[in-house]
Amino acid sequence: MKLKITVxxxxxxxxxxxxFSSAHQKALLFDVPPHFPAPVYPFEKNPLTEAGIELGRTLxxxxxxxxxxxxxxxxxxQQAAGFTQSGQALSRGIxxxxxxxxxxxxxxLAWSSHFGWDGGVHDLDLFPMVPIQNEAEMNESxxxxxEKLRKKRQYPVLFTKAFGSPDITDERxxxxxxxxxxxxxxxxxxxxxxxRHQGATFTPSERAGWILVERKCSGxxxxxxxxxxxxxxNGLASTVNDDPGQYGIxxxxxxxxxxxxPTLRNVAVTAPYMHDGxxxxxxxxxxxxxxxxxxxxxxxxxxxxxxxxxxxxxLTPTEQxxxxxxxxxxxxxxxxxxxxxxxxxxx
Amino acid sequence: xxxxxxxxxxxxxxxxxxxxxxxxxxxxxxxGFITLRFxxxxxxxxxxxxxxxxxxxxxxxxxxxKFNYYVSNFRLKRTDGTEYVVPQNNSYFLxxxxxxxxxxxxxxxxxxxxxxxxxFLIGVDSLRSLADIGQRTGVLDPGLGTHDAMYWDWNSGYxxxxxxxxxxxxxxxxxNQFFYHIGGFGGGYNGKKTINNLRTITxxxxxxxxxxxxxxxxxxxxxxxxLKVFNGNTTLSIAQHxxxxxxxxxxxxxxxxxxxxxxTNQTKQ
Numbered sequence: 001m002k003l004k005i006t007v008x009x010x011x012x013x014x015x016x017x018x019x020f021s022s023a024h025q026k027a028l029l030f031d032v033p034p035h036f037p038a039p040v041y042p043f044e045k046n047p048l049t050e051a052g053i054e055l056g057r058t059l060x061x062x063x064x065x066x067x068x069x070x071x072x073x074x075x076x077x078q079q080a081a082g083f084t085q086s087g088q089a090l091s092r093g094i095x096x097x098x099x100x101x102x103x104x105x106x107x108x109l110a111w112s113s114h115f116g117w118d119g120g121v122h123d124l125d126l127f128p129m130v131p132i133q134n135e136a137e138m139n140e141s142x143x144x145x146x147e148k149l150r151k152k153r154q155y156p157v158l159f160t161k162a163f164g165s166p167d168i169t170d171e172r173x174x175x176x177x178x179x180x181x182x183x184x185x186x187x188x189x190x191x192x193x194x195x196r197h198q199g200a201t202f203t204p205s206e207r208a209g210w211i212l213v214e215r216k217c218s219g220x221x222x223x224x225x226x227x228x229x230x231x232x233x234n235g236l237a238s239t240v241n242d243d244p245g246q247y248g249i250x251x252x253x254x255x256x257x258x259x260x261x262p263t264l265r266n267v268a269v270t271a272p273y274m275h276d277g278x279x280x281x282x283x284x285x286x287x288x289x290x291x292x293x294x295x296x297x298x299x300x301x302x303x304x305x306x307x308x309x310x311x312x313x314x315l316t317p318t319e320q321x322x323x324x325x326x327x328x329x330x331x332x333x334x335x336x337x338x339x340x341x342x343x344x345x346x347x
Numbered sequence: 348x349x350x351x352x353x354x355x356x357x358x359x360x361x362x363x364x365x366x367x368x369x370x371x372x373x374x375x376x377x378x379g380f381i382t383l384r385f386x387x388x389x390x391x392x393x394x395x396x397x398x399x400x401x402x403x404x405x406x407x408x409x410x411x412x413k414f415n416y417y418v419s420n421f422r423l424k425r426t427d428g429t430e431y432v433v434p435q436n437n438s439y440f441l442x443x444x445x446x447x448x449x450x451x452x453x454x455x456x457x458x459x460x461x462x463x464x465x466x467f468l469i470g471v472d473s474l475r476s477l478a479d480i481g482q483r484t485g486v487l488d489p490g491l492g493t494h495d496a497m498y499w500d501w502n503s504g505y506x507x508x509x510x511x512x513x514x515x516x517x518x519x520x521x522x523n524q525f526f527y528h529i530g531g532f533g534g535g536y537n538g539k540k541t542i543n544n545l546r547t548i549t550x551x552x553x554x555x556x557x558x559x560x561x562x563x564x565x566x567x568x569x570x571x572x573x574l575k576v577f578n579g580n581t582t583l584s585i586a587q588h589x590x591x592x593x594x595x596x597x598x599x600x601x602x603x604x605x606x607x608x609x610x611t612n613q614t615k616q
Contacts, residue, residue, distance in 0.1 A: 123477075174480055249502050
C-alpha cells in the first residue's frame with residue numbers, strides 16, 4: 001500500500017514538473033509583453049518549438065514556395081519595412097505581376113483573429129495558402145510545394161527536428177510558417193519603453209501627438225496594439241477599381257468599403273499606406289482624416305468630430321505634425337533588426 | 348490516507364472503464380457495413396463528361412466537363428424510427444465524376460439492424476469548416492490541387508459543389524464556358540452570418556429495408572441528377588447566369604441541388 005502511494009505521488013509530481021518545464025520553455029519562445037493583452041492564437045493546437053520556428057523561418061524565406069522559384073514570403077514582407085513591401089503601393093508578385101492590394105505588415109499576429117484586408121481568413125494557419133495560390137503572387141499549389149520540399153535534402157531533416165518524423169504534410173508546413181510568424185512580436189519601440197518607464201524621452205511635439213492619438217484616434221487604434229482588429233470604412237475617396245473590401249467576404253451591403261484597421265506600430269517604415277497604397281507619407285494619411293469622403297458605410301466615428309461636430313477628424317496643421325511625430329515613436333528598431341526574423345539568421 | 352484511497356479508487360475506476368471500452372470493441376455488439384453508390388446522371392441518361400449534350404428546362408443545350416460535390420454527416424434511420432449517426436470523422440466524401448472510385452464508398456461499424464432511409468449534407472458543416480488544419484485530411488485537405496481545388500483560400504471555406512461545362516448559351520468571348528462553384532457555410536466571420544449553402548438531403552429507400560448484419564452488406568444505389576441543378580424551385584438559365592460563385596444567387600442553386608439525389612435500388616453484396 002505504502003509503495004503504491006509513493007508511486008502515485010511520484011508520478012503526479014513528475015507530471016506536474018513536466019507541465020511546468022514545458023510551460024516555461026514556451027514562455028521563452030513566445031513572451032507576452034507585460035503591457036499587452038492575452039493573445040488569441042490557439043497555441044495548444046500548435047505548440048511553439050525552437051525547431052518548428054526555425055523550419056518556419058526557412059520556409060518563409062524560400063522562393064520554392066512560388067511556381068518559378070523566384071518569390072518567397074519575404075519578397076513582399078520585408079523585415080526592414082515592418083514586413084511590408086518597401087515602396088510598393090500594390091505589391092509585386094510572380095512575373096512582375098501587380099497584386100490587388102498593399103502587402104499588410106506581419107506583426108503581433110497572435111493577437112489577431114481575422115487576416116487580410118478583408119478578413120476573409122479566420123485562421124493564421126490557413127493564411128499562407130492565399131498568396132501561395134494567388135496567380136499574381138506565388139501562383140503555386142500546396143501539393144507541388146510539398147513535392148519540392150521532399151526533394152530538397154534539408155527539409156526532411158528540418159521537418160524531423162520540428163515534428164518528430166520526416167513526413168511533409170500541409171498541416172506541418174502551414175503550422176511551421178505560423179510558428180515563425182507568431183514570434184514576430186513588436187513591443188520595444190520608444191513608446192513601449194515610455195509605457196514601461198524604461199527612461200524613454202519624448203519631445204513636447206511627440207507628447208502632444210500621443211495625447212491627440214488617445215483623444216482622436218483610439219476609437220480604432222487603441223493602445224497598446226494600436227488596432228482594435230475591426231473592419232471599417234475610413235472615408236477614402238472612391239477609385240476606378242472600386243474594391244468593395246469586406247463586402248466581398250460577407251456579401252452584406254453594410255460591409256461595403258470596409259477594410260481591416262491596421263496597426264500603427266512601425267507605421268513610419270511601412271509606406272505606402274491604405275489597402276491600395278494610395279498615400280505615400282504619414283502626413284498625407286493624417287491629413288486624409290481631416291477631409292474624409294462621406295459614404296453610406298462611413299464609420300460612425302468619422303461622421304462627426306467628437307469636439308467640433310465636423311465630418312472627419314478636426315486637426316490643425318500643428319496637431320497633424322504632432323501626431324506624425326508621435327507615430328514615429330512607434331518604430332521598433334530592435335524588431336526591424338532582430339536577427340531571429342532575418343533571412344540570414346547567423347550574420 | 349483518505350485522499351490516497353480516493354485517488355486509488357479514481358485510478359481503478361478509470362482502468363475499469365478502459366477495459367470495459369475494450370470489451371465493447373471486441374464485439375459484443377454486432378456491426379456491419381452499408382455501401383453507398385452515387386451514380387451521376389442527366390435526366391434518364393448516364394452523365395458523360397465532355398461528350399454528351401443535355402438540355403435544361405429553359406431549352407439550353409450544354410455539355411458537362413466537371414461535376415464534383417461533397418457529401419457528409421451521414422445518418423441512417425431504422426425501421427423502428429430510431430437513428431444511427433455515423434461518427435463525424437468517418438463521414439466526409441467527395442464525389443467526382445471523373446473519378447469512378449470516388450462514387451462508391453462504405454460506411455463501417457454500423458450497428459446491425461434494419462434501415463429504411465439515409466440522410467446527409469451536401470457540403471462541409473461549419474464546425475469542420477472552421478476546424479484546425481490537423482482535422483482536415485483526405486478529401487478535406489484544403490490544399491488539394493489547384494485545378495480541382497474544392498476550397499476558397501481567400502474566403503476560407505469549401506466549395507460544396509462544382510459544375511462546369513460549355514453551352515452555346517454563353518458568348519464565345521467567354522469560350523462558351525459556364526461555372527457554378529457553390530459554397531458558403533453560414534460564416535465564421537466574427538459571428539457575422541454569410542450565405543449558407545449547406546443542404547440536407549434525406550433519401551428514403553422507397554419501402555425497401557436495408558438489413559445490416561455481420562455477414563450481409565447492403566449496397567444502396569443512388570442517382571444524382573445534374574439536370575436538377577438547373578431545374579428545381581428556380582429554373583437556372585445558363586445565358587442569364589453563366590458564372591455563379593460566392594454570391595447571393597448561389598443560394599437558389601443550392602435549393603435546387605437539395606433535390607438532386609434519389610434512391611434507385613439496393614443490391615446485396
